[in-house]
Amino acid sequence: MSEGGWLVAFLVAQRLAELGLAQRNTARLRARGGIEFGAAHYPLMVALHAVWLLGLWLLGHARPINPFWLGIFVLLQIARVWVIASLGERWTTRIIVLPGTAPLARGPYRYLRHPNYLILILEIAVVPLALGLPVFAAMFSLANAAFIVWRIHVENAALARASGDFAADPTLANETLRR
Numbered sequence: 001m002s003e004g005g006w007l008v009a010f011l012v013a014q015r016l017a018e019l020g021l022a023q024r025n026t027a028r029l030r031a032r033g034g035i036e037f038g039a040a041h042y043p044l045m046v047a048l049h050a051v052w053l054l055g056l057w058l059l060g061h062a063r064p065i066n067p068f069w070l071g072i073f074v075l076l077q078i079a080r081v082w083v084i085a086s087l088g089e090r091w092t093t094r095i096i097v098l099p100g101t102a103p104l105a106r107g108p109y110r111y112l113r114h115p116n117y118l119i120l121i122l123e124i125a126v127v128p129l130a131l132g133l134p135v136f137a138a139m140f141s142l143a144n145a146a147f148i149v150w151r152i153h154v155e156n157a158a159l160a161r162a163s164g165d166f167a168a169d170p171t172l173a174n175e176t177l178r179r
Contacts, residue, residue, distance in 0.1 A: 060131035069130035097162035
């Protein structure tokens, strides 16, 4: 297998392992009274990432890897592990909040409200760039950015509602939370 194939295989294995962890954490959060928001858009997120991975495999599996972009990717993986470790059992691929629980304020969450999304935005661009696929990187970066703006809006509304701040922003309606 070529360098590109190994990189994509690593991503697929990583994402599958993360989905397993996310499912376990989701079950735990729900058992503790966690409420899911934005469930309607979850299949779209899964589809976007699946098409991204499939496209990377089809277009990049036989390509060499650019060392500069690979280095950036490795740094992003370190940051990704930091985010997951900081969230612990609260980390999931879904938006699930525990009522009455304040948003996390440790690890990278001391500095950014949504560090996981920043890492994801960068990954969606960096991996194709590492494989010499700049048009692919631009296409998926635009699609991903639009999706993440939507998802952050839903997540912020859910977090505000769960922490009791929902009444402070009357523009955040239940309809927003379902999307």
